Amino acid sequence: MHKPRGVLLSGPPGTGKTLIARTISEILNVKPKIVRGPEVFSRFLGESEEKIRSLFADARYDQEKFGENSKLHIIIFDELDSICKRRTQTDASTRDNVQDSITAQLLTELDGLEPINNILIIGTTNMVETIDPALLRPGRIDLVIDVPLPDDDARLHIFDICTKQLLQNGLMESDVDIQTIIQTTNGLTGSHIEKIVRLAIINAMRRDILSRGRLNITEEESEQLRVCNEDFKEALQKVLFAERTEL
Ligand SMILES: Nc1ncnc2c1ncn2[C@@H]1O[C@H](COP(=O)(O)OP(=O)(O)OP(=O)(O)O)[C@@H](O)[C@H]1O
Ligand SMILES: [Mg+2]
Structure with missing residues (x-):
């Protein structure tokens, strides 16, 4: 051969x-x-x-x-x-x-x-x-x-890779509706999924900082951070909107 x-x-x-x-x-x-x-x-x-x-x-x-x-x-x-x-x-x-x-x-x-x-x-x-x-x-x-667009299974797999550390550290809330995220990202790529997870973390951090009313957060406090469904929903909307306006 x-x-x-x-x-x-x-x-x-x-x-x-x-x-x-x-x-x-x-x-x-x-x-x-x-x-x-x-x-x-x-x-x-x-x-x-x-x-x-x-x-x-x-x-x-x-x-x-x-x-x-x-x-x-x-x-x-x-x-x-x-x-x-x-x-x-x-x-x-x-x-x-x-x-x-x-x-x-x-x-x-x-x-x-x-x-x-x-x-x-x-x-x-x-x-x-x-x-x-x-x-x-x-x-x-x-x-x-x-290297085609990822199907549902592949997007779920990529989502799992991107959220592995969050899960391991207990930082992901159980209300996160993974099914909806996977369905709504039909036609999008691994790069979009990675971005959605990154934005969701930023949303959670912003919410955390606002609720504490100060920027300097201790290590213990950072361990209390929770990324929840609302953070993902907002991130998803942002990425979908950016995608639509780009087309
Ligand atoms: N199949 C995948 N598995 C895991 N992560 C992925 C996958 N596809 C994309 N990603 C995420 O998206 C990021 C961007 O992917 P990458 O730069 O390899 O895409 P690309 O196909 O080279 O895009 P381009 O054609 O724009 O150069 C990766 O660093 C990774 O975080
Ligand atoms: Mg490339």
Whole structure:
């Protein structure tokens, strides 16, 4: 079976692609090199080929030195679509030269004369159709994994992860209507759920401070904080409202 040299995590914003890329690296016990799409142009300007080459240099060095026994290297290209845009006939004249040279260099590295077997490329994108298809051909970043919007079960699971510490510390009131939160967040992402929990905690803290009438709260008092259904309801409304006005 052919080993994938690269995988592309593709899905809507906030579904956990960057988190998954980092988690894969953690599970494989590798400290990844991370290239964030939007930062590339300021960081790589004028020396983009060299920068891309240097990303692969450690892996090449290890492979030459240790061969089969080389340790695994991971490069994460976060928001790959903004690094390697598809070339279209219409925008050929206005294409960004930096983008072109980064894409070309990346292809060179992936195809290299000496194939590199000790590297895993993880790309993330929410616009797979805008990525230069040359990058996604067999032997390159040829495994595309869909990261879809979470269904009810997945949202419940994410909610559980986000509230685990609250529960463990006994800070979550039993009146929290988890079912309603899960149903109302249909169509939203893990990132929204995380935000709802964060806002609910802030609401509870605000309520606590207001009821005490002072800002300096002792450690014992902070342990009495309770995040209740009302805090979640308010947080949910805020996130839903922000979502609707953004559309
Ligand atoms: N499946 C998930 N499980 C647990 N937490 C999640 C999940 N999806 C999203 N989150 C939460 O949302 C945050 C944002 O997710 P992340 O940045 O990975 O999304 P993304 O898919 O990379 O979004 P974008 O396309 O906008 O870059 C995570 O740090 C995490 O707190
Ligand atoms: Mg991301």
